[in-house]
Amino acid sequence: PGLEATINSVINQSYKNFEFIVIDGGSQDGTKELLESYSSQIDYWISEPDKGIYNAMNKGIEKATGKYLIFMNSGDRFSNFEILSKIAPAFGDEDIIYGNAYYELEDRKKYEYRIPSRITIGSLLKEPICHQSAFFKKDLFLKYGMYDEGNKIASDWTFMMDLFVRHNISQKYINEFISIFEKTGISSTNTDLSFSEQKRYLDENVSQQVQNMAKHFDEYAQFYNGKPGTMLRNFKNKIYSLIYGKRNYDRKYVD
Template structure:
């Protein structure tokens, strides 16, 4: 089985080197590494040229944004599964890809947990075993720890380049919730993500919310109405649980705990 690892970069030479070294040092070698650089001016292009023997394909030219760059990688990828490891992020050890490939047995999407390194703390972002609409409408497995079958992009289309931040989320929620794509969760920490990316910046959270609401209202409006009603009920239950009267009635055994 051939795996395609796609790395996009723009003017992040130090992070780029960290990413490429983590791929270069893998014990598994049946993969192609595709580099999509957005025409960097910080020495990244020269670094790519110096190490071009390690890449199956590379290009350094201006693009129209993150998802335009990722789509360029998808178009030239030949692997059975695609994996996006963008500049700055890295695989956790030299056997990461080898261990991951043992789980790529036919499901459309295979996802792992990921280590997140922030300015003040480090934590592991855990994923659920079941990808419910409730989870996916506001979250998703990290693309740095997710493998997607190439044929999914051929069937459902590439990333929506009209969205600036949440197109990978849109692709996944449509694939899982509308197209019934199969998936598998592996409870292992696979890679490391540095939370200084575009979608993680505080100043971009309003755009993330707006783009998600746009997609949800276009694609899942009936579901969203049901979900809003559920949230109202959940808030009501939380309020009731805090009530002294409810606590007393529960203690006396006159009502069951809820």
């Protein structure tokens, strides 16, 4: 679909209380002219050389003035024109609010990408949440830092790992399909580089023992139906104590 499909999915939303920012890396394929043609419907846009996708995302964060941020790549789009109106009433004061997504392959068929109703270390190790369907408080970037521009494709994942492993952030799951993303981008097709960047982060920040334990965390959570039973709480505390040398670190969940 390309950038114009992304733009149209935003400007045609029935919900209008948002800021629309487009950061382009100086593309020479007519993107600048396209942005100029939509300039009256875009709050801020720029087309200039950058240092990669995370440099562009960080530029957008710096320009944004809203409470929550959502990031889409060229070709990604909202699932329909009513989705923001539908989910806006569910917003509270959580640090991250997220939902499901559809993804498209080269056949242009839509496939469901369902996200766990609670994000855990284990779920992030198995399958990341979709940033096209996640709203992050801007304050998170001000408190904990911007995206790591040293990575090519995994910095959104490492940022989320930091949020859920190191910081007591709150979360809320909305059981709606919020976006459609193309599974033909660099992060989906260059799996070797993605794995390499994720592995480097884990090797530097999380021990192998903790990684192995975290893979089974979801099984414990499912068994206890999400309730903080004694065994589940002890299991969580053991993971956190291995990382930080302290206990009673309990992540805050918002249902």
